[in-house]
Amino acid sequence: MRLSRYFLPTLREDPKEAEIVSHRLMLRAGLIRQQSAGIYSWLPIGLKVLNKISAIVREEQNRSGAVELLMPTIQSADLWRESSRYDAYGKEMLRITDRHEREMLYGPTNEEMITDIFRSYVRSYKDLPLNLYHIQWKFRDEIRPRFGTMRSREFLMKDAYSFDIDQAGARHSYNRMFVAYLRTFARLGLKAIPMQADTGPIGGDLSHEFIILASTGESEVFCHRDFLDFPIPTADTDFDDIAGLQTIVDKWTSLYAATSEKHDEAAFAAIPNDRKVSARGIEVGHIFYFGTKYSLPMKATVTGPDGQEHPVHMGSYGIGPSRLVAAIIEASHDEAGIVWPDPIAPFDVSLINIKVGDTATDEACAHLYRALALRGLDVLYDDRDERPGAKFATADLVGMPWQILVGPKGLADGKVEVKRRATGERELLSIEDAVTRIAG
């Protein structure tokens, strides 16, 4: 993409309203724009990151056996009355009256609707297990939205819902998601630690939050340092292997890890001092088993092998891609700007033309642009008529993993400069070597 034909509105000044670094950088690097309190537009490079995160989430959900569908944003209040949550949910629910005076709401979560879909179609235990998920915009009318997309009112969430004939089946479904989440966060370049968690308004008695450590995190967390080196389950993990998945989950829950709400001083004290981690964390995922909390009142039952009707055992499993964009930046930035992990960078390469209008420079850039595209790389080509210093600053700010600096001086020696954003490491290479260095 040529920057002159793109829409990448960066800001020179730090926006006053931004209290944390990810919010500041997302505004400055042109990822988002606030439209109302807690409501954002995703500008082109922000949307690209959001889509890349969602794609990784989707791949790992599918790998674990979950099936994607898409529920609408607007729901009927009557559905929420069936679970008694319509009155219970409070002011965070955005309540709406339509032109026919029907009470509607903007979905903050989808337990009721998915249970309604399930009971409409599924009759027999033979159709279980089933895990249905969607990636859809949600709305929670936070009293004080803040921290940009970390705690916004309109936000993107992947929410999955599992249905099983009994608790043992539900446990396996829970473990599938547990392992899928470990893989998802690792692929996003994050070290996420599963911690015992409160279940809050979702309900239920088994729950883990997945937390990444970041100095700006909103919660205090405590855990054993060994978690940071635990191996991530591989792509060929057999999600049908009940015992195998349980072994993985047992290992990942064998050491102490808890948020402050669940913190146990005595258990933490028992960890050797050099293995203690007491830090701040950001919740990036939350999984729940809540049994028949929704299936009983909403009459979501199936016929079991015994010929009897059984309410299904359910769990729900959430990841917020829009929150993850901010969390990843909290975990990966420096003074100059964002440092994108390779798998979710909006572009792979910033190609910087230091002297637009110089024939040799323009030609070298055009050649690099084509050569990198042919190798499957997505290149943002800064072809603007701007000072080199401004271009370098923009490239550091927006944080693509690689930069190529092309100017008459280097080209006189047949060289361009390749810079790795994360390390700052620079190499002078021939054009062909630069392509090989980046495309591998």
Place this chain on the structure above:
Amino acid sequence: MRLSRYFLPTLREDPKEAEIVSHRLMLRAGLIRQQSAGIYSWLPIGLKVLNKISAIVREEQNRSGAVELLMPTIQSADLWRESSRYDAYGKEMLRITDRHEREMLYGPTNEEMITDIFRSYVRSYKDLPLNLYHIQWKFRDEIRPRFGTMRSREFLMKDAYSFDIDQAGARHSYNRMFVAYLRTFARLGLKAIPMQADTGPIGGDLSHEFIILASTGESEVFCHRDFLDFPIPTADTDFDDIAGLQTIVDKWTSLYAATSEKHDEAAFAAIPNDRKVSARGIEVGHIFYFGTKYSLPMKATVTGPDGQEHPVHMGSYGIGPSRLVAAIIEASHDEAGIVWPDPIAPFDVSLINIKVGDTATDEACAHLYRALALRGLDVLYDDRDERPGAKFATADLVGMPWQILVGPKGLADGKVEVKRRATGERELLSIEDAVTRIAG
């Protein structure tokens, strides 16, 4: 995907509420489920089609030079007061009051918000032309939602917005979209004819609707038959070629074509009788040029080459992917069910195991499933323990382009049956020939 692990809830009976064939088939084939009046969940195969349509729309938008971003669904009423549309829009706008008593709304369209984004960042004519689009859920509180996703309340729309320094530039931007739309509909397997149209509440004085002919269409249309054979602009069309694009648009507007609102009996009478088409049509796209209608009141100006401030000339360009799913089914079905055009079919192949549990049949199916996947094909494998008749009916109903029927009788001769859904044509082929026949 193994059907036993998928979620494809088909219905045996015709749903009573469905008045038109696409609505009936979308419910019966398990594409959608109504959650409230005019509000639908997209079940797995419905979502796959919706995503494939959106992907084609996106590719053609990008090819034409438009840049994707994503605006939120919830907007502030104040923004709409700036254009005076807040009061003017009427009851179709879903109005919302948040917990702080602020007036909000669920966006029915985005002219105001995109103009606000534009004016926040763009200062100079040097940054033009610019065309920004998004693919986002919209809500219009129709008094009588009907025809399924053809006229629903919550619906998916691609809306693009162009910004130019003057009318000549805006005309070229309009032509870019005109040509992108011709390509988009052709790739979706549709013959869409651009027709002069009313501009309605969007405003402006240049507008075309893209209409496909279908006996169940909601509007009456009149056009010259030659449109049906006009060549579609190729993928290598140069969208920067002002004269070249104008030539294409001139050709596509050279013959008579109009909806009933714009119908001119005299002009239609002048067409030779054997070239007259008077039919029903479905609107699948609508493009508008409206000049400074929004930029003037909202003060979206740029500095021109003359150093003066100029309000930008704008256009907007809509395609509804959720409506297109229904429109494509209206145009492509038979008595037995849906007949998906290849590019948007949810799966490429229905693989039907006629005798589950028969070792040779199971092995042949497993082999075909792997071999087709290796060739890049997406296969829905009916591995359920069901009567063959029910499996054949399901396969016809859900309408994948190819079916492979595998049973002990054919396998005894080393053959499987390959059926092309659109023509009903059947061939007995060896397993390897079947793969080659389908994968090409």
